[in-house]
Amino acid sequence: MKDFENEIRGAVDSVTLSDEASARIMSGIRKKTEKKRQAPLRIIIPAAAVLLAVSAVFVGSALRGRDLPGTDTANTTAVSTDDGGSGQGSSVILKKVAVTKTGEKLDNAELSAYIEANLPSIRSALAASGVNVDGMRIADHGYCHVSCNGETAVINEGWRDCVIQNDKGVAAIITFVKENGVIYYSPAFGAAWFADYTEFLRDHAGEKLLYMYVGEAEAVIAPDGTYFSASGPLDRSFENVQPVYATFYDEAAVYVP
């Protein structure tokens, strides 16, 4: 065992950083920090499509003039979560929350087909909204929409956020909704644009925010300690849950009270 462990220890010794690479990195650091000093707030949404809401309803009449899907569809399922164990470090404490799934599920294949068939009109709509569509690419993986008022979470699997990227990075997020078998989209998600989620969370420390990062099976903890899973009942212990907002703080999980 000791020999094996010594092998592990010695493994990285072979990795070196050349002087040329080091100079390249330093040059990159200077350019980036120079840009940060000079540039005004960038209106770029980070590549991780994250949903941020402080109230229950997000997308308004941008949805091609149709009303938003209601929450009392035939597919509604109410799932209760159990309280988990207590947190550690930054004292994230789990709360009991009711999770409701609604809407018609929009799967990746039909979403991709829809995007491909409607790409020109999506580009036009984005350009009309002032989004730079140069070199535009659309992600064909999206995320579930979640709305929460702190007591109840409504997970809309029929609503998918897709990231729009151009040559400079993430330019916008659009929302796709499936209702009565028909797919609709909103040109841009209605949340405020901000340059950096880290800065946003820092600026809003102390506010009751709901910060969600919902993948297909991932559980998340909101800054206020509310615990969600988009996949159904929460059956994992707290210690296996990644406090998602921690990834936007460099040092450790930070509790935004």
Next chain:
Amino acid sequence: MPESTLRTDEDFGKFYERHREYVYRLCLTYMKTRADAEDCTEDVFVRVLTRKPAFSDDIHARKWLTVTACNHCKNKLKRRKLIETVPLYDVPEPVEEDTGNDVLSAVMSLPPRYKDVIWMYYYEGYSTDEIASLLHRPASTVRNRLKDAREMLRKHLED
């Protein structure tokens, strides 16, 4: 000059020289290609300049860099995994680094959540309790992950 005050370019330059290789090695084990490792290394040091953390000593600085680099790389990998784009042109996949070192290749092949405990335990010499504190995980989780990681490494090397 204490590292808690990187006031001048010269201070930062010395800080960078002292820690660049370490941060680069850490990033390479996550990102697997030199280009991506260089990008991540750059980003970590940009954060040093923009966040201006106050380091009480060298040990504190190293801890900060370790956690920052791990989180940054994992975040980047997660974004990359979850966003697949409809390409307008074919872009060749970057070639993973051929380290010529089986054990290092095995470490690089570990899932991200095992890499940080391996790195902190074997390359930084932190105890499992210290790692638990840095990662805000229970010590039992850290011990289990170390055990699982060692097992995965062993299996990878036997294959």
